[in-house]
Amino acid sequence: MSVQILELDDQYVLNHCTKFLARTNTDPRHNFGQFKDDDVRARISESWRFPIVDTYSDGIDATKYYDRNRVTFVYQQQGGTSPNQVAVIGTFANLYEPIPLKNIKFLGEPTSYYAVSVLVPKGEVHTYKFIIDNQAIPDPINPQRTILDNGKEWSRFFTDFCTQPLNFDDWEYDLLGRLVEHILPFRTEEGQNFVNRYYNSLDRQDAETQVPYAYKLDESVGATNFIDNILAREENHYLVDYKICLEQIDRVLRQRNPFVDPNEMPREMYVELYKEMSTDNVNGWDKSKYNSPLHFLRLLRRHTYTGAFAHPKYGGNVGAAGWAYLAERLRDENGTTLFDWRRSIEKPLGINSDYHG
Secondary structure, eight states, X not given: OOOOEEOOOHHHHHHHHHHHHOOOOOSOTTOSXXXXXXXXXXXXXXXXXXXXXXXXXXXXXXXXXXXXXXXXXXXXXXXXXXXXXXXXXXXXXXXXXOEEOEEXXXXXXXXXXXXXXXXXXXXXXXXXXXXXXXXXXXXXXXXOEEEOTTSOEEEEEEOTTOOSOOSOOHHHHHHHHHHHHTTSGGGSHHHHHHHHHHHHHXXXXXXXXXXXXXXXXXXSTTHHHHHHHHHHTTTGXXXXXXXXXXXXXXXXXXXXXXXXXXXXXXXXXXXXXXXXXXXXXXXXXXXXXXXXXXXXXXXXXHHHHHHHHSOXXXXXXXXXXXXXXXXXXXXXXXXXXXXXXXXXXXXXTSOBSSOOO
């Protein structure tokens, strides 16, 4: 698989590194339970930002590269002697052909940063390693790691509009989908009719640009997928909450009806479960494992609503259906929408020619 290597802008790399990697603190101030205290990532602010997954434009046609992300790999030398060679290998390119990283300069002087930028299609998940003087290592900064079938640990990243499950087993993903669908307005008859009309009204060209990475459109406009994505990156420290609480909910539901899989249980059982969670008192909940079902319900609600109405590149709001839902309902006395989202969103999803996403 060939990959396009982009011209590297030192200032671009430094702008992204300064806030997060230039600090000299040694305390684990950014460890929220997802790292060991002696892990270098525990002292880095928002280490999930690396590698840098960004939009890309050639400066001429903003839509030409809309289906690809600029991915910038950054390696930081932590003290000691500077390496002679720094490279990256990964599934985004020919796996065993290392791509060299160049040293980043500041005012003409070398820094501790090495970087390379490549174009990677959106909607993909890849694994990679750095090669430091012929030694392969996972990215010391990126929190995302995965164990391959051969037992080896690699770093992982995903691009915008990713729809591949990242954190959950099938049963967890299905159960999360049932929980999410009862929170959003789209699961009412009126709401679901709107979503169906919206997707069905898109012509072929719109469908290819607005719903390019649609996944399970019967879900609540992709909110479940958004939660999976955000738990893999920005809010990875909450993944343990989901793992514990999904297991608790699965067990509670099976106790109440041992003959039906929770994913197939009637809506009424979930309504009753929500009522109990909102009172922080769920019959059968093991509070020694997770003290507050209400806390988890609030977390789930926040993630669900954010996913339904955030930019589609984050994995939810598929085809901007959430925004279209608001645009239809928020109108003035003349029937003109008060939420004209297309004016502020990049082409081809919207009509704004100044913003590139």
